[in-house]
Amino acid sequence: xxxxxxxxxxxxxxxxxxxxxxxxxxxxxxxxxxxxxxxxxxxxxxxxxxxxxxxxxxxxxxxxxxxxxxxxxxxxxxxxxxxxxxxxxxxxxxxxxxxxxxxxxxxxxxxxxxxxxxxxxxxxxxxxxxxxxxxxxxxxxxxxxxxxxxxxxxxxxxxxxxxxxxxxxxxxxxxxxxxxxxxxxxxxxxxxxxxxxxxxxxxxxxxxxxxxxxxxxxxxxxxxxxxxxxxxxxxxxxxxxxxxxxxxxxxxxxxxxxxxxxxxxxxxxxxxxxxxxxxxxxxxxxxxxxxxxxxxxxxxxxxxxxxxxxxxxxxxxxxxxxxxxxxxxxxxxxxxxxxxxxxxxxxxxxxxxxxxxxxxxxxxxxxxxxxxxxxxxxxxxxxxxxxxxxxxxxxxxxxxxxxxxxxxxxxxxxxxxxxxxxxxxxxxxxxxxxxxxxxxxxxxxxxxxxxxxxxxxxxxxxxxxxxxxxxxxxxxxxxxxxxxxxxxxxxxxxxxxxxxxxxxxxxxxxxxxxxxxx
Amino acid sequence: xxxxxxxxxxxxxxxxxxxxxxxxxxxxxxxxxxxxxxxxxxxxxxxxxxxxxxxxxxxxxxxxxxxxxxxxxxxxxxxxxxxxxxxxxxxxxxxxxxxxxxxxxxxxxxxxxxxxxxxxxxxxxxxxxxxx
Numbered sequence: 001x002x003x004x005x006x007x008x009x010x011x012x013x014x015x016x017x018x019x020x021x022x023x024x025x026x027x028x029x030x031x032x033x034x035x036x037x038x039x040x041x042x043x044x045x046x047x048x049x050x051x052x053x054x055x056x057x058x059x060x061x062x063x064x065x066x067x068x069x070x071x072x073x074x075x076x077x078x079x080x081x082x083x084x085x086x087x088x089x090x091x092x093x094x095x096x097x098x099x100x101x102x103x104x105x106x107x108x109x110x111x112x113x114x115x116x117x118x119x120x121x122x123x124x125x126x127x128x129x130x131x132x133x134x135x136x137x138x139x140x141x142x143x144x145x146x147x148x149x150x151x152x153x154x155x156x157x158x159x160x161x162x163x164x165x166x167x168x169x170x171x172x173x174x175x176x177x178x179x180x181x182x183x184x185x186x187x188x189x190x191x192x193x194x195x196x197x198x199x200x201x202x203x204x205x206x207x208x209x210x211x212x213x214x215x216x217x218x219x220x221x222x223x224x225x226x227x228x229x230x231x232x233x234x235x236x237x238x239x240x241x242x243x244x245x246x247x248x249x250x251x252x253x254x255x256x257x258x259x260x261x262x263x264x265x266x267x268x269x270x271x272x273x274x275x276x277x278x279x280x281x282x283x284x285x286x287x288x289x290x291x292x293x294x295x296x297x298x299x300x301x302x303x304x305x306x307x308x309x310x311x312x313x314x315x316x317x318x319x320x321x322x323x324x325x326x327x328x329x330x331x332x333x334x335x336x337x338x339x340x341x342x343x344x345x346x347x348x349x350x351x352x353x354x355x356x357x358x359x360x361x362x363x364x365x366x367x368x369x370x371x372x373x374x375x376x377x378x379x380x381x382x383x384x385x386x387x388x389x390x391x392x393x394x395x396x397x398x399x400x401x402x403x404x405x406x407x408x409x410x411x412x413x414x415x416x417x418x419x420x421x422x423x424x425x426x427x428x429x430x431x432x433x434x435x436x437x438x439x440x441x442x443x444x445x446x447x448x449x450x451x452x453x454x455x456x457x458x459x460x461x462x463x464x465x466x467x468x469x470x471x472x473x474x475x476x477x478x479x480x481x482x483x484x485x486x487x488x489x490x491x492x493x494x495x496x497x498x499x500x501x502x503x504x505x506x507x508x509x510x511x512x513x514x515x516x517x518x
Numbered sequence: 519x520x521x522x523x524x525x526x527x528x529x530x531x532x533x534x535x536x537x538x539x540x541x542x543x544x545x546x547x548x549x550x551x552x553x554x555x556x557x558x559x560x561x562x563x564x565x566x567x568x569x570x571x572x573x574x575x576x577x578x579x580x581x582x583x584x585x586x587x588x589x590x591x592x593x594x595x596x597x598x599x600x601x602x603x604x605x606x607x608x609x610x611x612x613x614x615x616x617x618x619x620x621x622x623x624x625x626x627x628x629x630x631x632x633x634x635x636x637x638x639x640x641x642x643x644x645x646x647x648x649x650x
Contacts, residue, residue, distance in 0.1 A: 134590060141597045148604060152611075160612040164543065164621060167605050171550050172538065174601070178557045178594055185587065186564035 009056060010065040010080040012049040013088050013125040016042055021118035028112060036103045039114040043096040046121065050088040057085040058487065062494070062504040064131070072131075072505045073192035073512065079131035081501055082491035083335075087128040087259050090339055091252050093473060094346050095121055097466040101350050102245035104460035109154040109243075116153075120146035120249065127256050131505055133184065133218070134191045136260065137177050140225070144170050147253065150246045151238060162241035169224070169234050177221040183214035189514065193267055194505035197498060200272035208274030215275045218264060223283070225257030226316050229290040235316075236297060239309035244353025247305065248346035248470075254316045255338050262331065265323050266495040267502070284324035284412060288419045290317030295423035298430045304352040304364035307434060308345065311388050314423060315341035318403065321416060330406035331492035336485050337399035340477050344387045344396060347470035351380050354463055355438060366434050368441045376464065378439050383471055385431040390424045395477040400424065402485065519567055523559060530556035543609040543619045547602065554598040561591045 020042035024035055057063065062081035066072055099117065107113040123143025130136050148170075152163045185191055187210045188199040203211055220231075227235040235254070239247050261279070269275040294314035301307035315337070322334030352364050355377055362369030372378070387394040400420060407416045477484060494500055506512070530552050537549025565584030573585035613619050 134593075138593065138597070141601070145600065145604065148608070152608065160608060160615060164605070164608050164612055167601070167608060168538070168546055168550065168621075171601055171605065172553070174597075175550075175553045175557045179560055181590070182557075182561045182564040182587075185561075185590070186566075191586075 008065070009049065009053055010063050010078045010129060011067075013046060013053065013092070014078075014122055014129065016045045016049060017118040017121035017125065021115045021122065024115035024118065025112065028115065032108055035114045036099075036107070039099050039118065040103075042118060043092070043099050046092045046125075047096055050085070050092040053080055054085040054089050056080070057082045058490065062501050064504045073190050073195035076135045077131040077192060077194075077505055078129045079194075079501065079505060080129060081504075082487070082494050083259060083263060084128045086335060086339065086488070086491055087252075087255070088125055090255070090342050091121065091124050091128070093470075094249055094252050094342065097346065097350070097470050098245045098248045100462050100466040100469075101248065101353070102243075104462040106154065106243050106245050110152075113150075113153055116146050116149045117249070120150060122146075124252060124256055128259060131193050132191055133193055133196070133264075134181055137174070137181060140177070140256075141174060143253065143256070144174075147250065150249070151242050153246060154243045156241075159241050162237045166234055166238040173221050173224045176217055176224075180214050180217035180221065183210055183217070187211050187214065192505065193264070194502040195512075197268040197271065197502055198506065198509050200268055200274055203272065203274040205273050211274050212278060215264075215269055215278050219261055219279055219283070222257045222260040222264070223286070223320065226254050226261065226320060227257075227290070227313055228283070228286045228316065228320050229293050230286075232290055232293065232313055232316075235313050236306060236309045239312060239349075240303065240306040244305070244349050244356075247309070247349040251312055251342050251345040251349065254312060255319070255342055258316065258319045258322075258338065261320070261323050262334075262495065266331075267498045270326065271498055280324045280326060284321055284416075287317050287320035287324070288412075288415060290314075290320065291419050291423045293317075295426040298427050301430070301434075302366060304355060304366060304434060304438070305349065307366070307430065308348045308352055308388075311348065311427070312341075312345045314427065315345065318400070318420065321403070321407065325407060325410055327406065327409070328489070328492045328496045330403065331495060332485065332489040333399070333402035333406045335488035335491055336477075336481075337403055339484065339488075340387070340395035340399045340474065343470055343477065344384060344474050347380075347467055347474060348384045348388060350463065350467040350470065351377070351384055354467060355381070357463075359438075364438075366437050368437060371441075372439055376468075380468060380471055381435055381439070383475070385435060387474055389428040389431055391428065393478060395474050395481070398478060398481050398485075519569075520563075523563055523567065527556045527559050527563075530559070541620055543612065543621055546621060547605055547609060550605070551598075551602060554594070554602075558591050558594055558598075561587050561594060563587075 020038050024038055027034060027038070057080055062079050064072065065078040065080070067076045067078065070076075095117075099114075102113065102117070120143060123139050123141075123146055126139030127136060127143060130139055148163060148167050151166060152159050181191065184196065187203075188196055190196055190199055200211065224231045239250055242250060261283075265279050269278050291314055294310050294317055297310035297313065298307055301310055319334055319338055319341070322330050325331075355372065356364040358372050358374060358377060359369055383394070387396040390396040390400040404417060404420060407413055410416065534549045534551075534553030534556060537545045537552060540546055540549070565587035568581075568583035571581045571583045572579060573583050573588060575582075609619065
């Protein structure tokens with residue numbers, strides 16, 4: 001093993017936010033500008049580290065990093081494959097934008113915003129990188145604990161109420177996660193994902209009951225994080241109650257669940273006789289139901305932020321079709337859709353925050369109040385609404401088109417097409433209604449006199465820059481659709497060939513000493 | 519011994535689930551705690567139940583208990599402890615802000631937004647209200 005500094009690059013996306021978080025906690029009594037400076041520096045370093053990892057993984061096989069140099073499967077392994085690098089890249093872009101947005105003043109509405117924000121990044125990045133399912137549990141908990149605090153940041157009764165339900169549900173989810181891990185360790189004797197994949201091969205189909213239960217529980221926990229129906233009722237409340245910058249980062253959190261499903265399914269479950277087809281049949285039904293449910297929610301949303309929260313749920317539903325299709329083309333399309341929906345969703349949350357500030361007392365409620373005359377906000381809304389609804393030529397359209405054409409071979413193709421297209425139509429209608437309420441319909445003349453304009457805060461340049469920066473990234477995803485989708489295809493190809501991942505972690509399977517157990 | 523442990527896990531988790539489905543925050547938190555006890559016991563059992571055996575290599579014995587589940591349980595206990603502390607403070611904050619400890623109180627819309635919503639209703643609706 002060569003010990004150059006470069007061989008440590010897989011752990012940098014965890015270390016950078018972790019160190020800066022500790023630093024921020026130590027310096028918590030200092031001025032806000034110092035906190036913002038450290039946070040911004042960490043965001044830039046994280047962007048650099050993610051880009052480096054993306055280029056590194058694109059050119060070769062997955063990088064395995066043994067923590068403390070314990071040979072896998074003993075000790076904890078981090079694995080940077082293309083999927084992890086893609087997730088890290090999206091996370092670091094969203095994190096940079098969300099931090100810039102929050103630095104306009106939201107970060108001062110409570111204590112320790114930046115420290116907790118960086119801890120949340122530790123959790124998300126760790127969940128993408130880890131190659132050990134118990135370590136995945138730990139990173140999930142880090143991510144969730146930070147998200148509980150960020151959700152409550154800024155105060156307010158709605159936030160603590162949405163927070164309580166969110167925390168309770170996730171704690172119950174953690175209990176199920178631990179039961180699944182106990183079953184996996186009890187039956188397979190390992191928690192390393194690559195080793196699980198190898199051990200699963202030797203489980204005969206007739207003794208597979210416990211392993212299948214463990215796998216099903218594991219997938220259930222992941223789809224709880226991804227908010228698939230019937231485990232999705234928490235998402236609209238929680239995401240609609242969070243501050244815009246926080247909600248923007250949360251846009252990646254449902255994606256973490258989806259990436260975990262993809263990884264566990266492709267690396268371990270699908271190729272083993274005991275667990276093959278564990279996901280396929282039921283997840284696609286739940287995913288389609290989620291899309292329908294989200295489309296109805298979009299129609300009934302009472303505020304713009306709630307509407308965007310429902311849009312995030314709809315995109316999670318679309319993405320959860322992918323594991324059931326089980327072909328490389330669909331996975332590639334799904335990954336492109338994942339990237340574009342995370343970016344567009346985050347930008348939309350930020351835009352909702354800007355619109356709320358611009359409308360003063362009326363907030364982002366979808367009813368008639370003062371019109372917004374700002375052309376910038378109108379253009380931003382138009383672009384993001386068209387992206388979210390999947391209208392050409394925006395990135396939402398490209399993503400959906402790729403997914404629909406990949407799904408055309410499936411036996412449920414008709415259902416998938418119908419649900420996605422009809423929900424797209426309903427989304428378009430709802431967004432058109434929302435847009436005309438916000439920008440065109442003025443209140444009646446006589447009412448306008450009675451109603452004082454209320455405090456209208458002009459958004460700071462930081463908020464505009466971060467929001468429209470993300471809009472620009474979303475447009476770039478169309479212009480660069482070819483290279484991006486080429487990369488997602490290479491990512492999917494790597495995922496569908498689990499031997500690459502397994503060999504990167506465990507070179508000699510037969511040499512591992514094992515304890516025989518009763 | 520296996521049967522006793524299984525009964526204990528089952529009892530703890532059924533009590534935990536029952537309490538979690540209650541409508542007040544305190545029983546819900548108690549339920550979560552009981553559930554996490556059940557889960558910790560379950561994790562212990564995943565390494566098989568062994569009595570009077572060391573978890574570390576020693577020259578005097580050839581009979582060991584699996585050390586990994588013990589490490590896992592320790593991690594789970596620490597995380598569960600932190601989570602419980604946080605949810606207790608969250609419940610207390612909800613109690614002090616709303617004056618009740620019901621987990622499912624009706625959603626309160628932002629005060630400003632409600633006012634504005636009333637202001638901007640169509641004139642017909644507000645006239646009717648005045649007449650009645």
